[in-house]
Amino acid sequence: MKAIRIHEFGGPDVLRLDELERPAPAPDEILVKLYASGINPVDWVVRNGGNDFLRPLLKLPMTLGWDAAGIVEETGSDVTDFKKGDAVYGIPNFPGDGSYAEYCVAKASQFARKPESIGFNEAAGVPLAGLTAWTALFGHGRLQPGQRVLIQGASGGVGSFAVQFAKAKGAYVIGVASTQNIDYLRAIGADEAIDYKTQPFDELVSDVDVVFDAAPHRDNNERLRSVTVLKEGGILVSVNIDFPFSEAVTQALAKKNAKGELVANQPRQEWLAEIARLIDAGNVKVFISKVFPLEQVADAHRESETWHVRGKLVLEIRKEGEPK
Numbered sequence: 001m002k003a004i005r006i007h008e009f010g011g012p013d014v015l016r017l018d019e020l021e022r023p024a025p026a027p028d029e030i031l032v033k034l035y036a037s038g039i040n041p042v043d044w045v046v047r048n049g050g051n052d053f054l055r056p057l058l059k060l061p062m063t064l065g066w067d068a069a070g071i072v073e074e075t076g077s078d079v080t081d082f083k084k085g086d087a088v089y090g091i092p093n094f095p096g097d098g099s100y101a102e103y104c105v106a107k108a109s110q111f112a113r114k115p116e117s118i119g120f121n122e123a124a125g126v127p128l129a130g131l132t133a134w135t136a137l138f139g140h141g142r143l144q145p146g147q148r149v150l151i152q153g154a155s156g157g158v159g160s161f162a163v164q165f166a167k168a169k170g171a172y173v174i175g176v177a178s179t180q181n182i183d184y185l186r187a188i189g190a191d192e193a194i195d196y197k198t199q200p201f202d203e204l205v206s207d208v209d210v211v212f213d214a215a216p217h218r219d220n221n222e223r224l225r226s227v228t229v230l231k232e233g234g235i236l237v238s239v240n241i242d243f244p245f246s247e248a249v250t251q252a253l254a255k256k257n258a259k260g261e262l263v264a265n266q267p268r269q270e271w272l273a274e275i276a277r278l279i280d281a282g283n284v285k286v287f288i289s290k291v292f293p294l295e296q297v298a299d300a301h302r303e304s305e306t307w308h309v310r311g312k313l314v315l316e317i318r319k320e321g322e323p324k
């Protein structure tokens with residue numbers, strides 16, 4: 001089978017198309033015939049050698065990609081919840097061998113049934129960004145209907161899902177993005193859209209229950225501005241776990257009896273199933289800004305590295321409708 005692997009850490013040039021044996025599933029695993037893989041910033045962070053958290057866990061050579069959509073080809077002897085032919089999506093093996101390949105094996109618990117109403121390319125854009133948004137908003141942010149949430153990075157992969165999940169929950173959603181994404185934020189359901197290029201959000205917004213920092217900048221001054229818009233007892237949630245809260249941020253939170261949470265996404269099967277239900281009910285759309293063939297993975301990485309992707313980028317591994 002074809003797989004995109006790295007044998008050394010470095011720039012997009014280290015991505016290599018290799019021919020490998022198709023793997024076999026262990027008793028608790030499924031073998032998935034992959035149709036598409038989502039692209040996430042962590043893919044090129046790993047390609048570059050990782051951060052302090054990831055570096056000790058990375059083993060070369062490795063297949064990148066942790067966002068999969070495909071069809072179950074084979075099940076391990078202990079797997080009871082999937083059968084051959086099921087269409088599935090999930091986060092395989094992070095940060096081990098992943099989804100830039102024609103097949104992958106992974107624990108069945110890392111997958112759920114793919115939403116029926118969307119294709120494989122769209123489905124592959126959902127698991128990692130969607131579960132990150134879900135973990136942050138509901139796992140750590142404890143967002144409730146009627147509450148006010150401010151989402152930074154609202155037009156990106158994580159942010160686009162966060163806006164829609166928060167709306168589906170019945171929250172009042174304020175999204176922050178750059179000028180060219182303001183109409184997009186309204187289109188995906190934000191009640192208010194703030195342009196960070198021209199509008200200081202901390203002068204426009206107050207009384208926020210949850211601030212969700214899903215923007216890429218790792219900047220504690222920005223976090224201090226976020227604390228100013230929080231209500232007493234509010235929650236600041238950041239998914240940039242590699243960048244701890246400064247002492248000043250911690251003190252500002254304490255003064256407001258507010259909490260600060262650093263969030264790693266939890267790949268829970270039941271949350272993935274819930275997200276699939278929201279998509280099939282028409283409450284959440286998947287916005288794919290570009291699809292690349294597997295061989296053009298280096299271009300996909302270069303685009304992701306701009307930090308200005310709207311929605312998701314996807315690698316197409318097989319065309320939909322290709323014989324099973």
Ligand SMILES: NC(=O)c1ccc[n+]([C@@H]2O[C@H](COP(=O)([O-])OP(=O)(O)OC[C@H]3O[C@@H](n4cnc5c(N)ncnc54)[C@H](OP(=O)(O)O)[C@@H]3O)[C@@H](O)[C@H]2O)c1
Pocket residue numbers: 040041042128129132152153154155156157158159177178179181196214215216217239240241263264265304307308309310311
């Ligand atoms: N902890 C976890 O488990 C986890 C999982 C996934 C992602 N993450 C982190 O979450 C963040 C977002 O990831 P993603 O996949 O959503 O990335 P993404 O798809 O590349 O989106 C990034 C978004 O950030 C916005 N942005 C860029 N520069 C900005 C700036 N200076 N100020 C404010 N917004 C800015 C962009 O909007 P404009 O183009 O409008 O500027 C873009 O839509 C990243 O920092 C990533 O490392 C963490």
